[in-house]
Amino acid sequence: MxxxxxxxxxxxxxxxxxxxxxxxxxxxxxxxxxxxxxxxxxxxxxxxxxxxxxxxxxxxxxxxxxxxxNNWEKVLGYRYCPLSDALHVTPVNCNPCACTKRQILGETAKVYDPLSLCLPVSLQGRILLSRLLKGGVAWDVLVPPEYLSLWKKLSSDLSELGTISFPRRAFSENGVGELFLFCDASPEAYGSAAYTVQDGHSYLVFAKARVAPLKRKTLPTLELMVVFLAFRCLPTILRSFGRFSPSEIHVATDSQVVLSWLVSGTIASKNLLARNRLKDIQQMSGELGSALGFVPSFRYIPTAENPADLITRGLTMQKFRTCFQLWCYGPSWLSSGSAPWATQELPCLSRRSQEIAAFQEEQTILHGEESRMVLPLERFSTLSKLLRVTTLVVKFIYRLHRVEVDCEKLAAILIMKTMQHQVYAEEIEFLLDSSGKTVPGLVRALDLFINSDGLIRSGGRISRSLHFNVEIKHPILLAKHHPVTRLIIMDAHDRCQHLGVASTLAELRRHGYWVPKGRQAVKTVLASCALCRKYNARQVMLPNVATFLLPVSNWRFPSNTWE
Structure with missing residues (x-):
């Protein structure tokens, strides 16, 4: 396509x-x-x-x-200014004289903000309606005077939302970056904000909030519910990113109690709702781990640096302008690429939970820019042994976090990425950032790209076929001279019953692998196959020629043969 x-x-x-x-x-x-x-x-x-x-x-x-x-265009409900490349919420004119709950609901519903760019201000309308509902105010009855004064201030703030400008460009689909999800809750509402970080720049891309349930919940339960809400939004956010795939995902909360639940995987209470939400978070984290090759990490962030705190605190328009930098771009350290996560002074976490919260090696092993194997690849004799041992190592790492993932799939991805990073460093660097660089010959010849798993795959004309699966249309690129490639070729050679070079090469491509100069590479590996050498080198016993000779009397030659 x-x-x-x-x-x-x-x-x-x-x-x-x-x-x-x-x-x-x-x-x-x-x-x-x-x-x-x-x-x-x-x-x-x-x-x-x-x-x-x-x-x-x-x-x-x-x-x-x-x-x-006009200097602006209507784009999906927003006003877009091409000259400044900025987005604005469509201006609304809220009636400050609305005096019933039904009228206030109609006025707050005028604000159309699907990305929730102005959530710290617009959420106040929903919180006001929640207070009216808890107070038992009927739909068409005059609301109490204290609520009317709140609505007059809020209506003025909602009418000014169109004056706030948000940058349209948040990230590049062709680059690599990280995704940060900040979560916070208060007795009246809970919400999260998502930020992308790429090339030293951070931007708000999405936010989501809900009003707290009418039945009162404890604050730690609400903090856990907002983490659940953030995970529910993650698949939608990742799908909207297109070709951009984050290298890491961090979920940050300012609740130490919830952080201890998340990193330990257990809740020492009879709170059934919290237990179910924690179980759902672990399941969604495992599904993301199987799809992306890594699981999101849980972090602690002080309340003063948490942009999601602006959502639950509720801001007037004046305060929103003051806190705009924190809301639109995140904490000041976010764009620097080095997050100073606090892991030492967390008294609510056990020592074991603090160690897990600080444990980052699995991110480096499974999805770092420089994937390294802790196992010596050249010391394995078969592919099945290498996969089995690597799967056990991956399973051990994820069991420390009590996260269920497809360890065998992650082990295979880790092996492939290790091989590709060792051999195709130049190609990977170009595919991650191609600006101002010469296209490597292999990238041009094979139409290489990096998929969501971080693996280099090949394109080409076969990708337009409707009769093959994705693995065949976009095979994984193998190195010609590498221990992993040798094991994969020998495994394909065993599957095709030790047939020749052509059959082994066809079996390789049928299972989604591509080796540059594949015929030569397969021929070199098959030359060391002990079983093939044994049968191909067997001496052929020729029959005794004397037993087939005819008597001299039966020889018949033309008369002029010897003339």
Whole structure:
């Protein structure tokens, strides 16, 4: 599937097509190609715009540039300003004279903010309605005066939300970064905020909050519920990232009690709701570990540095402007790449829980930029032995965290990544950041890319086939001379009953592996196969020639043979 078809199948929202890319030339090509293809079906692109001057020139030449006298465009409910490349919440005019619960609900519902960029302010409307509900105020009855004064202040703040500008660009799909989820709860609400960190820059990408249940819950239970809410949002966030796959995911909370529950995996109480939520978090963490190759880590963050605290605290418009840097970009240390997680002064955590909270080796082993095996790969004689031993090591690491994952799959990914990082360091560096670098020959020849597991896979024409699975269409790249490649080739050779080079190479490709100069590599490995050497070197006993000779009297030659 080419990029243009992917865009038209996945980036159309009703009748709005939204696309972004780091390369303006690629965007210009996609614009021209999508316009041409849609015209064939009788659909004409109109009201186009871009933050790049060259692309706007192409749109103006084709007559598709949006011209309406305003500096902003409507994009999925937000106002987008191409000149400043910034997003604004669509301005609303809330009526400060609303005096019933029904009217207040209608006014607060005017704010449309699907990404929750203005959540610290807009959440106050839901909290006010929750207070009215707890107070037993009917829908069409005048609310008490103390609530009316709160609504007048809030209506003024909601009407000013459109004046706040948020940066549109948050990360690059072609780079590597991290994802941070900050969680916090109060007796009235709980919420989380997600930030991406890439190349020394951090941005808010999504936030989510809920009002506390009417039936009163303890604060640690609400803190655990917000972690559960953050995990529920994670798959949606990761799907929206496109080709971008975070190298690490950190979930931070300012509750030491909840952190002790998360890292130990147990709750020493009869709180059934908390136990069920903890079990759900462990299950979702294991599913993410199987999909990404690593599990999210749980961290402690002081309340003063927690941006999610702004959600539950509730801010007026004036305070929101003051705390805008913390809310939009996260703590000051977030963009530096070195998070000063506090793990020493946590009195609510046991010593064992503190050690687990500080334990980061599994992230380096399983998903670090420099994957290293603690096992000597060259000392294993078969692939099954290597997989079995590596699986036991991975299982031990994850059992320390009491997390259930597919250890065998993670072990296979770890082995493949170790091999690729040892041999294809130049190619990996280019695929992670291609700006201003020469394309390596192997990347160009095999159309290499890095998938969500962090493995280098190959593209090519076979990827357009509809008859093969993904493993065959995008095989894993193996090194020609490496102990792991030798074990994989010997394993394929055993599966095909020790047939020749062509059969072994076909078995390799059928199981989703690609070796540069594969025939030569397979031939070299098969030359050391003891079983094949034994049978191929068996001496052939020729029959005694004398037993087949005829008597001299039966020899018949033409008369002129010896002339």
């Amino acid at each position: 080419d990029n243009c078809r992917f865009l038209m199948e996945n980036r159309f929202y009703v009748d709005n097509l939204v696309m972004s890319d780091d390369n303006p030339d690629e965007l210009c090509r996609l614009y021209a190609l999508s316009r041409e293809r849609l015209l064939r079906g009788g659909f004409e692109l109109q009201s186009c715009n871009s933050d790049h001057v060259g692309i706007r020139g192409e749109m103006e030449k084709h007559g598709t540039l949006s011209v309406h006298g």
